[in-house]
Amino acid sequence: MIDMHCHLDLYANPGRVIAEADKREAFVLAVTTTPKAFLGNIRLTEGRKRIRVAVGLHPELVAARHREVDDVRKFMAQTKYVGEIGIDGSPDHAPSLKLQTEVFSTILKNAEGYGGRILSIHSRGAATVVLNVIEANLSKSLPILHWFSGTRKELDRAIELGCWFSVGPAMLRSSKGRELLASMPRNRLLTETDGPFATDGDAPLMPWDADRVLPVLAELWNCSASEADRDLHANLRNLVSTLDHVYAA
Template sequence: MRPDYVDFHTHLDLYPDLAQAIAACERKRVATLAVTTTPKAFERNIELSTDSDFVRVGLGLHPQLVADRHMEIDLFEKLLPRTRYVGEIGLDRGPAHYRSFDLQKLVFGRILRACAKQGDNILSLHSVRATKPVLDMLDEHLPPNRGCVVLHWFTGSKADVRRAVDRGCYFSVNESMLASAPGARVMREIPINRVLTETDGPFITRAGNPIDPGDVERAIEMIASSVGSSFEDLRTQILSNLNRLVQRS
């Protein structure tokens, strides 16, 4: 079955009921990347999504958890051959996590080298206050022909966006990103054929409540408005972008 929408970065296992979250993506026909934050979470996500037409699971080791979970990198490498999708991974140099930044880089480097060896992964990357180090490490450890990168909620400089585009990266954007000045600025620099939508649920909220799994219509409306497109043309473009990304790998 063909999807109607794309949610390329969401945490389905952080909703109250993972099975219901997966069912919501099925019902809405949303091509969904369910990222995980630790390798130990991967098995349950895979088990419950095995029969899903629309949900794929990313193997992750979130940079904000590396200080406490870095020892799970061995499990990550063991599980990697079982999936094409990787995420959430990356670097975070925000105030709460900069002390583990050197350790984050060690873990991220091992992940990138493992992906380069496997050669066909699609990666969803976190880069809070670390856009240049993330791009530097991609250049060092993951040749563009050995994996495809989707930059999640990217807020780098104009030069960072150009650099990412030049190496073939895609960008997943959400409504909170687009509502911020830095996010809107980044959106103006991204070629429309490199854009995917995401929810980053359940972390994004409306009126204090988490947005629903796969609830990307608002993001499509905001992107369409920013580029002068119709909702339907933009929705179709995003589906085409996803198809190109998946076929390219």
């Protein structure tokens, strides 16, 4: 199982969740909302071979913490994963859209300066702006659009730009989410939960709940759930090996 976007440190009992994910042999990308949280996640997940930690600065926090972008750049030296980053265009955060765009652009330029990074990107209400920044700044890094909710036209553009996508059970509750999934490239797709923010009723989704996407993929791809799972793991290997190739270039 693969959870490519999960806030491990924000569960009520992160140690228990981490231990269970490890027991189940789940690959988890622990995204962070601030660079300070990156160090905390490194400590929390020490010794867990299938858990990777990304350094991030969540767009919802940029207005208050934009000066921490220098710490994001600094910690990139310790990880090939960056996230959660991006732009949020929802009404509550629209006033900081210009600043968010500047911070997002700076992070992408820094990722390129390090030779490329795997990026988990937030684009709610701002898909076109996010894609503009990706197009202007990326050539080595690999962008993964987390819980993409843009238009079909924006999805087509994202595909043309080489973006990857991570989808979770919460996204697939809407007809729009399922329609977008049907048009995403099979070889550039990964699963996620966005737990504990994404929930199942009152309960937060857990990293192993990413597997709930498998029956949907199996139906969409006309294959078994186990075949869909194998394809996702092949995608993950290709993602990581592509970046390794960039490093070697």
